[in-house]
Each structure stands twice: as C-alpha cells, then as structure tokens.
Amino acid sequence: MELYELLIKKGKEEGIVKNVVGAIILNERNQVLIMSRKTDDFMGGIDELPSGNIEQGENIYEALVREVKEETNLDVVNVKSYIGSFDYISGSGKKARQYNFVLDVKNTENIILTEHDEYNWLTIEEIRKSSKITEEVKYILEICYFNLKD
Numbered sequence: 001m002e003l004y005e006l007l008i009k010k011g012k013e014e015g016i017v018k019n020v021v022g023a024i025i026l027n028e029r030n031q032v033l034i035m036s037r038k039t040d041d042f043m044g045g046i047d048e049l050p051s052g053n054i055e056q057g058e059n060i061y062e063a064l065v066r067e068v069k070e071e072t073n074l075d076v077v078n079v080k081s082y083i084g085s086f087d088y089i090s091g092s093g094k095k096a097r098q099y100n101f102v103l104d105v106k107n108t109e110n111i112i113l114t115e116h117d118e119y120n121w122l123t124i125e126e127i128r129k130s131s132k133i134t135e136e137v138k139y140i141l142e143i144c145y146f147n148l149k150d
Helices: 003-013 060-072 124-129 135-148
Strands: 018-025 032-037 051-053 076-089 095-105 116-122
Touching: 003 060, 003 076, 018 032, 018 060, 018 135, 032 060, 032 124, 051 060, 060 076, 060 095, 076 135, 095 135, 116 124, 124 135
Parallel strands: 018 095
Antiparallel strands: 018 051, 032 116, 076 095
16 A cells, blocks of 8 residues: 555544645745635635645545646646645534645746735745744644755
8 A cells, every 4th residue: 555545544544534735845945835825715814835635536646736736836746755744624624634745846936826815935944933824834844844954
C-alpha cells in the first residue's frame, strides 16, 4: 500500500469524513507561498497554504496537482515530501484532515488567484509572527523548515 492510500485509510479508521490536501510551495529563497482567504469565505481573512478537498475518485497526488493549478495557476512537477497533517471541523461540520506536502512547481511566477484575495512569500520568521496564520499551519511549517536544515 502506498503512502497516499495509507494516509486515507488511517484517516477513515479515525473518523475523518473530509480529506483535504495542503501544498507547501517554496521559492528560491525558501519563502513559503501563503494566500489570504476571501473575507466572506469559511474562516475568512486567515492566511493559509494552497489547499482543497480531495474529490471523489481522486488520490492525494491528483488532488494536489489539481488544487495547486486551480488556486495558483502553478504546475506541480514533483511531490518532495509529506510533512504531516492536522484535523479540524469543516464549515459543514464534518471532521476533516489536511495532509500537507512539500511540492516542486515549474516556476513560482505567474501566480493567478481564483479563490483568495492576495498572496505573499513569507519567511519562517514572518510566519511565526503572523496573527492571521493558524497554529496548525505554523506547526506544519516549523516541521518543514526543520527538515530544510543541513
């Protein structure tokens, strides 16, 4: 069983109803792409990673490629590593889990937003200081940056 299937299977055993993917995209300066949710959306006004639901019939990899393209217009080239997950209650009251992966994209330019108000490239220091990024996302990004150390 490959990792993608194992993650979904474990989530199902733990009562997860909604599966979500999160993309950690780094630029050449190791800054993370962070996007601001529209204020009238669920959890409006927070800053987050590119993310979205795994659709029926999709696996995690397919969902990552689709969601990154839909939300940013960037093309995924490679999934580098799985960083971890966090659970939350969705807007519809379902137990959700977001699985977060570090991705390589063709380039980090030509970002076109479709579901967010704006985006920024942030350092880990800026992420730590931000009051608009949830503690769950900060935790995932701390793990990511720890893994980047030599």
